[in-house]
Amino acid sequence: MSELKINHQSMDRLEKAIDRLIKHLPGQHNQMSHAHGGSSAPDTGGSYGTSGGESKLASFEKKIVDRKNEEGACFGSDGNITHRYSGTRGKIEIPMYQVTDGILKGTIFTHNHPNQTPPSPDDAQLMVQAGMKELRAVTKKYTYSVKPKRGTTRIDGRSLARDLKNAEAGFYEKEKKRLEQKVREYTMLKSDMKKKLSAFEIETSIHKAWTLVAPKYGLSYRRAKT
Numbered sequence: 001m002s003e004l005k006i007n008h009q010s011m012d013r014l015e016k017a018i019d020r021l022i023k024h025l026p027g028q029h030n031q032m033s034h035a036h037g038g039s040s041a042p043d044t045g046g047s048y049g050t051s052g053g054e055s056k057l058a059s060f061e062k063k064i065v066d067r068k069n070e071e072g073a074c075f076g077s078d079g080n081i082t083h084r085y086s087g088t089r090g091k092i093e094i095p096m097y098q099v100t101d102g103i104l105k106g107t108i109f110t111h112n113h114p115n116q117t118p119p120s121p122d123d124a125q126l127m128v129q130a131g132m133k134e135l136r137a138v139t140k141k142y143t144y145s146v147k148p149k150r151g152t153t154r155i156d157g158r159s160l161a162r163d164l165k166n167a168e169a170g171f172y173e174k175e176k177k178r179l180e181q182k183v184r185e186y187t188m189l190k191s192d193m194k195k196k197l198s199a200f201e202i203e204t205s206i207h208k209a210w211t212l213v214a215p216k217y218g219l220s221y222r223r224a225k226t
Contacts, residue, residue, distance in 0.1 A: 026134040057110060061138045065226060074104055074132075078176030082107060089114050090103065091103075093124065105131035112138045118206045119146050121164060124219060125157035141203070143226045146210075152218030160217055165207035175200050
């Protein structure tokens with residue numbers, strides 16, 4: 001699979017196109033919080049069992065969003081948990097036989113990201129390899145969703161990681177230049193620039209990279225406020 005490269009000279013047009021695409025993605029106009037009293041919750045792919053009017057999946061995500069280590073679970077088509085996992089701050093290990101033997105096929109896997117980051121390429125590769133219906137990553141601010149499109153049965157995780165990294169770097173560098181100009185014009189402190197860049201890297205550049213790259217790999221990606 002060819003490497004995705006970003007032409008920095010055409011980044012303005014590319015970023016505007018990505019912004020328009022993001023605005024029209026499902027769930028982007030009604031971003032809200034099922035944890036903090038919003039008007040609608042992120043799509044859970046169906047009813048997936050209810051408990052007191054709330055899906056069991058949404059209830060589980062509320063419980064794990066503030067945990068210091070990663071915790072996750074697979075939900076079957078009846079909305080009940082089929083498997084639960086506990087990990088470290090940076091990862092969850094799922095037994096390989098569960099992935100290769102089709103045990104997790106058709107499930108929705110959700111887990112928290114204590115580092116407040118979007119899904120990783122490894123997350124997406126695991127989802128496709130296991131035949132999952134959806135992979136979700138929950139942070140305090142956003143809930144991320146990645147789904148394989150029909151016919152997507154395999155992805156190259158290394159190639160996906162490379163393309164995401166290249167796209168993310170392009171968006172990050174453009175924002176960095178914009179903020180550096182503000183510092184030179186004395187309209188922003190350098191310390192404030194560093195804070196804004198750190199937040200931009202986690203919340204925006206990786207998000208835009210996923211939005212750009214996902215279709216190339218037969219994936220559907222979206223983000224909603226937690």
